[in-house]
Amino acid sequence: MTDSTYDRWVFDLDGTLVDVEPEYVRSVFDRVGDRLGYAFSERQADGIWHGLGGARNEALRSWGVAPEQFWTAFHEVEDPAARADATFLYADAAVVGDIDAPTALVTHCQSYLTEAVLSELDIEDWFDTVVCCTESTGWKPDPKPVELALSALDADGNGVLVGDGPHDIGAAWNAGLDGAHVERHSPEQRGLCVVGDHRLSRVDELA
Known part of the structure; x- marks a missing residue:
């Protein structure tokens, strides 16, 4: 991913980088x-x-x-x-640790859970900033939590938000980023088709 054209990266957590048993x-x-x-x-x-x-x-x-x-x-x-004990890291998400660009995490997972998961999986240092959505920040597809993360990154250039749900793509577009959808479930399970700037089955396909 270090060769990507993106200057700023934002990731969702659950269902995108990690999942639970x-x-x-x-x-x-x-x-x-x-x-x-x-x-x-x-x-x-x-x-x-x-x-x-x-x-x-x-x-x-x-x-x-x-x-x-x-x-x-x-x-x-x-x-x-x-x-944290029940959470596992998707193998294809390991490339996120190699990104040589400002990288943020924006998740609906609450901070007391997010901190435990990141610590257990030893991936805290993958992210320059972490925003856990609340009533005050708003929830994706509201762009506010993404904008808070981008502000903390203090970086310019083109960016992308990688997530597994339609609300992630909506938040990306509302915040002026490209949206990359990682589909971890079959269309029959999801019940709808999520359209983004990138449609992926693995995170590392965006490299």
Whole structure:
């Protein structure tokens, strides 16, 4: 990737560079379901976790689950150590560590979890800045968290945001970057086609 034409790089985390073991997803949704009095199916859990089938909050509402209550319970049941232990790095994402250009991470994963995952995988030094989305920063496709990351990089030139969901491509375009979509799931699973400036099956294809 050091030979790429891009001067600035922004990456999503979950589903793009890392993922978690299926057993962990199941355990989280079982505990959230216990709190909410709702039994999530395997398909529902996978869909919400990986952002398959469209907007997460719209899916929750269609099942009769209030998004605010869901996300509160979701964040309360996750343990940083357990999350980090269940997380693995995609082999094709290792090239990110070789990028010789300003590099940022912008993730919906909360800071208390992100810090644990980056530390466990020993990839903190891959990124010059990390922005964890919150209500105050906004959530992708809102460009604000990406713009905060770019401001911290303090670098000019053309840039790209690499992510695994349509909200990542939207955030890239809204922030004036190219969008590279890494598809980790089949079109049948996702339920839609994500169009970006680059369509990848592996992160290292962008080199």
